[in-house]
Amino acid sequence: MSDVPAAVTVAPSVRGRSLAADAFRRFFKHPTGLVGLFIVGFFVVISLLAPVLKPYDAARDRDLRARLAPPSAERWFGADELGRDQFTRVWHGGRISLRVGLLAVAFAAVTGTVLGLASGYVGGWLDTFIVWLMDIVLAFPGVLLAIVIVATLGPNLTNALIAIAVTQVPLYTRIVRSVVLSVRETEFVQAAKALGSNSLGVVFKHVLPNSLSPLIVQLTLSIGTAILDVAALGFLGLGAQPPQPEWGLMIRDGFTQFLRAPWMSIFPGIAIFLSVVGFNLLGDAIRDVLDPRLRDA
Amino acid sequence: MTAYLLRRLLGLVPVLVGVTLLIFFLTRVIPGDPATAMLGQRAAPNLVQRLRTDLGLDRPLFLNLPKARETGVWTDVLDSQYFSYMSGLLRLDLGRSIYTLIPIAESLRHRFAATFELTLAAMVFAVAVGLPAGVLAATRRGTFADTAIMLLALSGVSFPVFWLAIIMIYVFSVTLGWLPPSGRLSIGMSVDQVTGMYVLDSLLRGRLDVAIDAARHLVMPALALGTIPLAIVVRMTRSAMLDVLGQDYVRTARSKGLSERRVVRVHALRNALLPVVTVIGLSFGSLLSGALLTETVFSWPGIGRWVYDAIAARDYPVIQGGVLFVAVMFAVVNLLVDMTYALIDPRIQYS
Numbered sequence: 262m263s264d265v266p267a268a269v270t271v272a273p274s275v276r277g278r279s280l281a282a283d284a285f286r287r288f289f290k291h292p293t294g295l296v297g298l299f300i301v302g303f304f305v306v307i308s309l310l311a312p313v314l315k316p317y318d319a320a321r322d323r324d325l326r327a328r329l330a331p332p333s334a335e336r337w338f339g340a341d342e343l344g345r346d347q348f349t350r351v352w353h354g355g356r357i358s359l360r361v362g363l364l365a366v367a368f369a370a371v372t373g374t375v376l377g378l379a380s381g382y383v384g385g386w387l388d389t390f391i392v393w394l395m396d397i398v399l400a401f402p403g404v405l406l407a408i409v410i411v412a413t414l415g416p417n418l419t420n421a422l423i424a425i426a427v428t429q430v431p432l433y434t435r436i437v438r439s440v441v442l443s444v445r446e447t448e449f450v451q452a453a454k455a456l457g458s459n460s461l462g463v464v465f466k467h468v469l470p471n472s473l474s475p476l477i478v479q480l481t482l483s484i485g486t487a488i489l490d491v492a493a494l495g496f497l498g499l500g501a502q503p504p505q506p507e508w509g510l511m512i513r514d515g516f517t518q519f520l521r522a523p524w525m526s527i528f529p530g531i532a533i534f535l536s537v538v539g540f541n542l543l544g545d546a547i548r549d550v551l552d553p554r555l556r557d558a
Numbered sequence: 559m560t561a562y563l564l565r566r567l568l569g570l571v572p573v574l575v576g577v578t579l580l581i582f583f584l585t586r587v588i589p590g591d592p593a594t595a596m597l598g599q600r601a602a603p604n605l606v607q608r609l610r611t612d613l614g615l616d617r618p619l620f621l622n623l624p625k626a627r628e629t630g631v632w633t634d635v636l637d638s639q640y641f642s643y644m645s646g647l648l649r650l651d652l653g654r655s656i657y658t659l660i661p662i663a664e665s666l667r668h669r670f671a672a673t674f675e676l677t678l679a680a681m682v683f684a685v686a687v688g689l690p691a692g693v694l695a696a697t698r699r700g701t702f703a704d705t706a707i708m709l710l711a712l713s714g715v716s717f718p719v720f721w722l723a724i725i726m727i728y729v730f731s732v733t734l735g736w737l738p739p740s741g742r743l744s745i746g747m748s749v750d751q752v753t754g755m756y757v758l759d760s761l762l763r764g765r766l767d768v769a770i771d772a773a774r775h776l777v778m779p780a781l782a783l784g785t786i787p788l789a790i791v792v793r794m795t796r797s798a799m800l801d802v803l804g805q806d807y808v809r810t811a812r813s814k815g816l817s818e819r820r821v822v823r824v825h826a827l828r829n830a831l832l833p834v835v836t837v838i839g840l841s842f843g844s845l846l847s848g849a850l851l852t853e854t855v856f857s858w859p860g861i862g863r864w865v866y867d868a869i870a871a872r873d874y875p876v877i878q879g880g881v882l883f884v885a886v887m888f889a890v891v892n893l894l895v896d897m898t899y900a901l902i903d904p905r906i907q908y909s
Contacts, residue, residue, distance in 0.1 A: 394576070396573045397573055400885045400888060400889060401881070401884070401885055402843060402846070402884065402888045403850075404851075405865075405881065405884060408865075408866070408869065409584050409877070410584065412584075412877075413584045413585070489716075493720065496720050497851070497866065509720075512718070512724065515724070516724055516855070519724060519727075519732075520732060526721065526725075527725070529721075530718060530724075530725070533718050538716040541715065545712075
């Protein structure tokens with residue numbers, strides 16, 4: 262390639278802003294997106310700081326003198342039937358929900374992307390098989406499949422994470438597969454192939470970059486769903502187990518006591534609500550920014 | 559249209575076979591064994607063994623190779639738990655609950671009626687409130703009303719349903735005492751069942767008092783279950799309306815001097831309905847199963863709660879029957895949604 266004339270290369274000054282820079286610029290003009298970013302940032306920061314500012318050992322936490330104490334200046338969110346301070350538990354619960362939500366979504370995205378690439382790129386029987394598998398997963402509405410999976414694997418937080426991830430894999434497989442199918446036939450990919458570029462090179466250079474914006478949008482919106490699902494499994498007794506300070510499990514405990522201590526269920530619910538709203542606002546804004554065609558959708 | 563319908567139905571077969579394989583596999587791997595669960599941990603081993611034989615649990619899961627080798631008849635390979643289950647399914651025999659011995663199909667009928675009544679009420683609420691709210695937000699784009707409606711819609715999809723349900727019970731039952739906290743009827747009330755939907759049944763029998771009682775029990779579960787579809791309907795209606803209101807034919811209609819009301823109702827709304835009907839249908843399908851959390855909080859004896867209880871009790875046939883039924887319903891509703899497109903939009907041709 263040494264004989265390419267120098268004039269063909271574009272001088273840096275001629276190039277406009279990069280797509281990413283443009284997207285960032287638009288994002289910072291998006292009011293609800295900024296609110297979402299603020300909420301998500303708030304939850305991330307307080308979760309990271311929790312062990313430093315307020316070390317907590319759920320196994321030892323017990324103060325029977327404070328049993329079912331209502332919210333007060335000393336205990337902002339009141340106490341539960343073991344006298345555990347609900348403010349501390351809700352705070353530390355954020356660590357669990359964020360971690361499980363992020364991990365489940367990351368796991369689903371990686372698995373789904375690999376399956377989608379394989380499906381679209383290899384085609385043939387492998388494509389038929391993967392599409393069949395995904396259709397089976399999608400045949401279970403909502404959190405039902407996750408419930409059956411957790412019942413099989415045994416109720417705990419790790420299995421809840423796996424179950425939630427499995428139910429989300431098809432979302433990513435579909436996105437990536439459809440991008441592969443549309444990109445595969447384009448002239449620039451045909452040209453790259455004709456020039457001897459191997460499949461893997463085409464995947465990394467052309468398919469993944471083209472899948473990036475729908476993937477990022479799906480990722481952000483899925484974290485909210487994952488947080489809700491973790492809480493739902495915890496509430497059903499199929500996720501986090503006592504004494505973990507998981508939000509859904511705290512609402513479950515609160516449900517048995519809610520005539521005497523409604524604060525036990527109110528505060529963890531507000532925490533779930535706020536964190537999910539944060540991710541949803543952020544996801545909506547990222548979608549607007551990355552794909553102006555989908556605006557208001 | 560018929561050819562399309564047939565092709566779609568045929569396409570469902572491999573997916574539903576896959577669903578039975580998956581459910582079957584998952585339920586058999588669930589730790590613990592129903593025979594032990596029924597007889598207790600300290601039951602005599604030979605009794606447990608006999609019960610396992612009676613329930614067919616001692617046969618291989620998918621392929622009975624040992625038996626085929628022993629008898630030399632290859633069809634004996636099919637004498638496995640999965641194929642007995644499948645041959646039962648083809649005869650529409652879903653088996654019986656291991657504990658109550660009630661046929662699954664019979665329980666399903668009652669349970670489905672309860673879930674269907676709840677889902678229907680939730681969807682009526684979601685559409686009755688969501689459609690006008692979405693239209694309002696679209697026609698007043700950018701105003702305070704639009705922003706407020708969209709923020710509420712966003713909140714709707716961000717609430718944990720079970721939490722909302724608990725708060726509602728606390729406010730409307732415990733504090734205000736307006737509505738009953740759980741169940742479908744007050745103690746002492748009864749319904750002559752026709753459809754299994756209590757409000758409808760009691761009206762058919764002319765029992766207004768029972769109908770009101772049943773409806774009072776229905777309000778909170780329906781509102782709790784309806785929040786998510788409500789939010790989805792609002793968002794979809796708004797975006798579809800905005801899309802349509804920007805079209806040339808809407809401008810033409812306006813320039814003809816038609817009233818804004820007529821432009822919105824006749825020219826815009828009708829064309830915006832297609833995507834809205836899609837999400838209504840899809841939500842309806844997922845509610846039939848998603849009702850699990852709502853049913854648990856309100857002790858509503860529907861399919862979701864039934865499956866959940868069965869998982870705790872390792873009642874394999876109930877889990878298989880219930881989950882399979884939900885998957886089939888979901889598929890059927892999605893198919894019906896596609897079919898309704900043609901009714902709303904005559905341009906769509908199925909080939």
